[in-house]
Amino acid sequence: MTDTTQKTSGIPPEQLSLQSKFRFNCHKGVKCFTDCCRGIDIMLTPYDILTMRKKLDLTSEEFLAVFTDPQILEKADLPVVTLKLLDDERKSCPFVEDKDGCVIYEDRPTTCRYYPLGVGSLSYSGEKGEKDEFFFTVKEDHCMGFDENKEWTVADWRADQGVDLRDKVNDGWMELIVRKKSLPLSMKLTEESKKMFFMVCYNIDKFRNFVFNSTFLERYDFPKEKIEEIKKDDISLLQFGFEWLKAGFFQTGRENFKVKEKNKQ
Numbered sequence: 001m002t003d004t005t006q007k008t009s010g011i012p013p014e015q016l017s018l019q020s021k022f023r024f025n026c027h028k029g030v031k032c033f034t035d036c037c038r039g040i041d042i043m044l045t046p047y048d049i050l051t052m053r054k055k056l057d058l059t060s061e062e063f064l065a066v067f068t069d070p071q072i073l074e075k076a077d078l079p080v081v082t083l084k085l086l087d088d089e090r091k092s093c094p095f096v097e098d099k100d101g102c103v104i105y106e107d108r109p110t111t112c113r114y115y116p117l118g119v120g121s122l123s124y125s126g127e128k129g130e131k132d133e134f135f136f137t138v139k140e141d142h143c144m145g146f147d148e149n150k151e152w153t154v155a156d157w158r159a160d161q162g163v164d165l166r167d168k169v170n171d172g173w174m175e176l177i178v179r180k181k182s183l184p185l186s187m188k189l190t191e192e193s194k195k196m197f198f199m200v201c202y203n204i205d206k207f208r209n210f211v212f213n214s215t216f217l218e219r220y221d222f223p224k225e226k227i228e229e230i231k232k233d234d235i236s237l238l239q240f241g242f243e244w245l246k247a248g249f250f251q252t253g254r255e256n257f258k259v260k261e262k263n264k265q
């Protein structure tokens with residue numbers, strides 16, 4: 001997510017609801033145009049990688065190699081990826097151009113869409129699918145967007161920026177992270193499980209290869225329609241992967257991953 005520790009005012013953020021209002025506008029005319037696309041820490045979501053690699057016409061493996069840095073998310077102890085910045089003076093994002101701004105604007109990452117909003121969660125009940133979210137504005141001293149006159153509700157901003165759709169696709173990923181964070185530190189995942197998490201969440205082509213070119217489909221009893229759906233659609237495959245990880249990590253929804261009779265011992 002955006003590094004909110006840099007050059008912020010130090011005032012604790014006010015909690016906002018979906019109906020709360022804030023003033024903000026960002027356009028080519030602001031003096032700080034593209035300042036926020038340098039020296040930042042952008043965690044990429046699984047859906048970001050699906051759309052960005054498609055835009056760039058790369059495989060997920062190629063995208064990971066060229067544009068990301070692997071990290072370990074503290075507390076959750078899970079692998080994540082951040083956008084690899086250029087090695088220039090300002091540590092610029094590889095997709096920013098001084099004059100035109102973001103060259104992948106239609107496919108920019110979720111974190112860039114959220115800005116200048118941040119999101120937090122007071123509680124999370126994955127089983128019931130309930131989230132108790134709140135929002136706040138991230139006011140960085142260099143950002144002049146807050147001096148503009150356009151008024152938004154949080155809900156309007158989210159819809160306008162395409163955040164709602166992205167959060168919906170990434171929900172299973174977020175649930176895995178939040179639930180893993182809430183476990184005692186002594187409950188560790190094996191290295192193999194962490195590799196599976198990485199493959200499902202960030203390397204969709206490798207995961208597809210794993211599902212369709214290994215003994216995976218021989219082991220489990222899935223309806224034919226499900227197999228057809230995940231074969232055709234990356235988002236369905238990704239969400240199938242989240243469910244599979246949840247069943248493995250937390251024993252949730254195991255009934256959807258029934259072992260075939262012939263494989264039972």
Ligand code: SF4
Pocket residue numbers: 025026027030031032033034035036037115142143144145146
């Ligand atoms: S107004 Fe804020 S978000 Fe827009 S370019 Fe300037 S720093 Fe970035």
Ligand code: SF4
Pocket residue numbers: 036037038093094095096097101102103104105108109112
């Ligand atoms: S992806 Fe686009 S919006 Fe996001 S930091 Fe890079 S240039 Fe800026």
